[in-house]
Amino acid sequence: MITNEQNYLGDLANYIYDFCGIDYKNNLNNLKMKIEARIKELGLSVWEYFGYIKMEPEELDVLIELITVNETYFFREENLLEEFKNSILPEYINSANNNIRIWSAACSTGEEPYTIGMLIEDSGLFKDHEVQIIATDINKMVLERAKKGLYKKNSLSFRRTTKDVYDKFFIDHGEYYKVKDEITKMVEFKRINLLDNDLEEKIGKCDIIFCRNVLIYFDEYAIRKIINDFYRILNPGGYLLLGHAESITGIHSGFEVIHKPSVFYYKRKG
Numbered sequence: 161m162i163t164n165e166q167n168y169l170g171d172l173a174n175y176i177y178d179f180c181g182i183d184y185k186n187n188l189n190n191l192k193m194k195i196e197a198r199i200k201e202l203g204l205s206v207w208e209y210f211g212y213i214k215m216e217p218e219e220l221d222v223l224i225e226l227i228t229v230n231e232t233y234f235f236r237e238e239n240l241l242e243e244f245k246n247s248i249l250p251e252y253i254n255s256a257n258n259n260i261r262i263w264s265a266a267c268s269t270g271e272e273p274y275t276i277g278m279l280i281e282d283s284g285l286f287k288d289h290e291v292q293i294i295a296t297d298i299n300k301m302v303l304e305r306a307k308k309g310l311y312k313k314n315s316l317s318f319r320r321t322t323k324d325v326y327d328k329f330f331i332d333h334g335e336y337y338k339v340k341d342e343i344t345k346m347v348e349f350k351r352i353n354l355l356d357n358d359l360e361e362k363i364g365k366c367d368i369i370f371c372r373n374v375l376i377y378f379d380e381y382a383i384r385k386i387i388n389d390f391y392r393i394l395n396p397g398g399y400l401l402l403g404h405a406e407s408i409t410g411i412h413s414g415f416e417v418i419h420k421p422s423v424f425y426y427k428r429k430g
Contacts, residue, residue: 165192168206175210179220180298181355181382182227194226221300228299229377230268234275235320237372237404239422244368245279247420248399252289252367259290263363263393265354265371267295270306270339270347271317272370277343278329294363296352307349309339355382359389366393373403380411387412396430 166188173184173191184191192206199209213219235241252260260280264273273295280286297303311317312335330337352362354374369390375383390400391414400415402408408415408426415426 165206168210172206172210175213176223176227179355180224180353181378181386183377183379183382184227191227195223198222198226224299225301228302230299230302231316232268232271233317233319233321234271234278234325236272236275238320240372240401240404240425241275241279243420243423243425244276244401245283248368249280249283249285253285259292260286260368261292261294261364261366262368263366263370264293264295265352265369266374267297267303267306267349268299269302269311269317270295270309270349271311272372273306273347273349274309274329274339274343276370277346278325280346281329281343291346293347294350294366295347296350296363298351298353300351303349303351309344310336311339312336354386354389360392363393365395366398367395368399368401369394370401372401373406375402375406375408383408384411387415391415391428394428396428398428400426400428402426 169188169192170185172195173188176191177183177185195206195209199206202209202212204212213223249260262276264276267273273293276293277291280291295306297306310333318337326337329340329343331340350362352359356362371386371390375386378386387408391412394400399418400408402425404423409417414429416429418425418427
């Protein structure tokens with residue numbers, strides 16, 4: 161039997177889906193778990209909370225914080241990062257416009273774009289190039305944390321970080337490690353909704369897109385829209401790097417799969 165609360169949760173799930181494509185429509189119990197502490201704090205029912213979001217636009221930022229998964233860390237999925245550093249990056253050292261543009265989509269608290277910057281710096285290939293890393297997320301709160309480049313020393317962000325990386329790319333900052341300026345200056349943070357209709361205008365053309373462990377939260381319709389946008393944004397021959405459990409086979413014919421012994425990724429045809 162469907163209760164009134166389930167109906168209101170369904171309305172909220174539809175609202176979330178229409179706004180950003182994250183799909184809780186078939187997972188209402190999970191949605192309830194994520195918001196119940198917040199609605200109790202506000203002293204509201206689910207129905208009242210739905211109305212509250214519409215009247216208080218800033219509450220949408222709080223809701224997005226509650227429903228998005230921001231678990232990430234430096235040097236995540238090392239095999240793919242090694243492939244990026246050793247095989248993909250060298251293709252761009254003689255680029256015609258002498259720069260490289262990389263988009264870290266759904267960058268969360270910044271570990272991924274900063275890792276990309278560290279790998280580029282460590283490669284030594286781009287000393288005479290302009291490096292632009294565009295880092296975006298829909299979650300305003302995690303972006304504010306990312307911009308600071310500060311991470312607690314006991315944070316899980318460092319679960320795969322070696323001592324030489326600490327020494328080379330971080331400054332001891334009391335209870336925190338701070339990413340060095342030579343890395344942070346490569347990265348520009350922007351708030352972006354992946355379902356925006358003007359992504360190409362907002363992001364500009366890119367050589368490489370990282371969008372890892374994100375598509376699993378979308379349904380097929382939203383994935384097709386996002387991948388179509390990625391295709392338009394990538395320069396011909398550009399690369400799309402997804403999470404190890406994500407595949408777009410059958411989604412878009414404009415990409416070829418690059419298979420390596422321990423990883424696979426996609427290249428825009430052209």
